[in-house]
Amino acid sequence: MALSADIKNLFGDNSVITRSPSLAEDAAQTLRAMILLEKLPPGTALPERDLATALGVSRTPLREAIRLLASEGLVQYTAARRPFVADPSIAEIKNCLRIQGALEALAGQLACEYATDQELEHIEQLNKQILMASTDGDDRLTAFRTDMDFHCAIVAASGNPQLAEVHAANNARLWRVRFLSSQRTASRQSTRREHENIVASLLARNASQTAIDLRQHLTTAETNIELAITEKKQTQADE
Amino acid sequence: MALSADIKNLFGDNSVITRSPSLAEDAAQTLRAMILLEKLPPGTALPERDLATALGVSRTPLREAIRLLASEGLVQYTAARRPFVADPSIAEIKNCLRIQGALEALAGQLACEYATDQELEHIEQLNKQILMASTDGDDRLTAFRTDMDFHCAIVAASGNPQLAEVHAANNARLWRVRFLSSQRTASRQSTRREHENIVASLLARNASQTAIDLRQHLTTAETNIELAITEKKQTQADE
C-alpha cells in the first residue's frame, strides 16, 4: 500500500465503537485526506481502475468512495462522467462561506438558548488551545484541527444534529482553502480576536450578538481566504 | 415494470439537454417519488435484490441509487447496514425547518441585492399561480409543486448556486411532510398571507425585511406541519 496508515486519521477518530468500516468508507477517507492535503491536487483525474489498484481494492468499493466524495463536493464529474478532484473558483468558495456564515450564526443563536454550561466551557477550552498552539508554530496542523473543532463544537452545542450534518458537509468543501488560509500569520491574528468575541457572546448567552460575531468571523474568513489564494497563485507564478 | 413512467417526472423535467440518465439515477428518481408519495412508507425495508428486480435493473445501479437517497436523507441504515425509508421524528423535521429558515433568509437577502427584475417578476408570477390554483381545489399537487418552485426560485435568485444545492438537498427531507401540510386548509391560508409579504419585500428589495418574512414563513410552516402530523396520527389511530 502506497499510503501511510495515519493519513486516514487526519480528522481524528471519533468512532467510539470502531465498527470495522467497509472498504468503500476506508477508501473514501484515504482519498479525502489525499485531496485535502493536495497529494491529489484540484483538477486531477480520478480513473476508477487506477485508484482501485493503488488502494488495493476492487472497483466497486472505490467507485462508491468516489460517489461519496462527490456528494461532499470534493469530487466533480466531467460531461462524460469522468471524476476529477474539484477545483472550486473563488466565487464558489465565497458562496460556501456565505452558507457557513448563515449556518453558524443559526447554530450560535441556538447554542445560546440550548447549550449546556459544559458545552460552552468546552468551546472556551478549545479556543484557549488554539491560542496556545498558535504561539509555538511547530505544529500548525494541530492548531488548525482545533480551530475546526471549535466551530464544530459551536454547531454541536446548538442541539440540532441535522444542522451539524449540513454544516459538516458544507465544511468539507472549504477544508482545503481554510487550511491554506490558516498558514497566513495575518489570518491567524484576526481569527484570534474574533474567536474571543464569539466565546464572550456565547458565555453571556447573548444570541443576537453571537450571531453577529459568527457572521463577522465568516466574512473575515472570506477576505483571508481570498488573500491566501491570490498569494499562493502569485508564488506559483513566480516559479 | 410495475411503475407508470410519469411517477419519475414528479418534480418536472428541468434538464435542458436530456443526457440519457444512468440506470442508477433513473432508479433513484423512481424510488424518490415512491418514498415521497408514500408508496414506500417510512420505515419500509429496502432490500437491494428485491428492489433491483422490481425496477428491472441489477443490484449495482440500484445500490448506487439507494446510496444517493441516503445522502439526501430519504434513506437510512440500520446498525447492520440494512437500508430503510427514513422516518424522521417531529424534532428532526423541526431541525430541518430551522435550517431551511436560515438558508432561505440568506437567499432572500442576497436576492434583494443580486436578483434581476425578471427573476423577481418570475417569483411574483409563481405566487399568483399558487393563489389561482388553490382556489379551485382539484389539483393540489400542482399547487404544491408551484409552492416548492416559488421557494426554489427565491433561492435561485440569490445568485448562489451552492446555496441552491444545499437548500435543495435539505428540502428533499421535508418534501413529504410539506406535502402533507399543504393539504390542510388552515395551512394554505396562512401560507397565502405570508407569501404576499415575501413578494412585497422582495419587490421592494428590502433585504432585512425579506429575511424576516422568510424566517416567519418557515416558523409558521413548523407549526402547520406539526399540526398536520398530529392530525394524521389521530386519524390513523381512529381506524
Add this chain to the structure above:
DNA sequence: TCTGAAATACTGGTATACCAAAATATCGGT
C-alpha cells in the same frame, strides 16, 4: 407450551467480466 440452540435463508459487501461510449493514438493524404 415454552425455550434456546443449530440449521437455513437472506442481506449487504466485494471482486470480476463484459459492454458501449469516449478519448487517444495511428496513419494516409495533402
Add this chain to the structure above:
DNA sequence: ACCGATATTTTGGTATACCAGTATTTCAGA
C-alpha cells in the same frame, strides 16, 4: 508539416457470482 479519418485503448456503466455476517426458522429438550 498539417489535417482528418480510422483503429486502438481507456473509461465508466452494468450484470453477476461469491462471501461473510445477520436474521429467521426449525426443532430438540425441558
